Amino acid sequence: MKKAAIILAGGIGKRFGSEIPKQFAELNKKTVIEYSIEKFCDVVDEMVVVSHIDYVEEIKNRYNVKVVEGGRTRQLSVKNGLDNLSGRNIDYVAIHDSARPLVSKEMVVKLFDIVIEKKAVIPVINSSSSLCRVKDGVVSGYLCREEIFFIQTPQVFEYNLIYEAHKEAYLKNIFDFTDDSQLIDFIGKKVSVITGEETNIKITTKFDLEIAENLIQKGLV
Ligand code: CTP
Ligand code: MG
Secondary structure, eight states: OOEEEEEEEOOOOTTTTSSSOGGGSEETTEEHHHHHHHHHHTTOSEEEEEEOGGGHHHHHHHHOOEEEEOOSSHHHHHHHHHHHHTTSOOOEEEEEETTOTTOOHHHHHHHHHHHHHHSEEEEEEEOSSOEEEEETTEEEEEEOGGGOEEEOSOEEEEHHHHHHHHHHHHHTTOOOOSSTHHHHHHTTOOOEEEEOOTTOOOOOSHHHHHHHHHHHHTTOO
16 A cells, blocks of 8 residues: 655745745744654655745755645645656545645555545544624624534545545636645545544734744644
């Protein structure tokens, strides 16, 4: 059984608002992306990092990994990663945002276990807040909290299944799915969920980096 990981670092971190993309921000003496890469190293047979064009060489040199150029959207970046892995007999692939450095290795292993039966599996967490829809400054509806979940990465798939889904979306000129499980749904297949980790936050703003630093320093991850 051959396992691969695609680590996404093709974005520029607009909302993070620093000169260098957030994946290179320092988090307790290491870079954010370094944590993400490390979580997969011992688990997978092949890894490819998808990088923004300006940082391809830097990532190659710094982390000694295979790097391919990213696309205009996250979806297109993933497609480049999948293209790169094609013809290499990959059975299962994990797709992970480098901006989620705190995922545990246990979670990665668990997802690769479950995917054998389920074919497509993602970690999700419940919303602790009540949720509503707002239109023109007033509440236009309420959502059932029990039915709403936040989607995390890594997401793990049968390689052929997720590659087919990506190719189909591409042929239909759809390029802006923000996560890969939506593509499985798009081709009419089921996506299984498992309970994710509250600590597996996505670094989007500087505030998130502060939280991540605290979680590490307090030994909570
Ligand atoms: N990503 C990517 N290729 C893109 C856009 C995003 O590989 N064209 C990656 C990012 O590097 C990140 C992950 O997808 O690891 C999730 O995206 P997001 O958190 O939105 O990161 P950015 O797009 O970099 O941030 P922003 O939206 O604030 O610009
Ligand atoms: Mg983005």
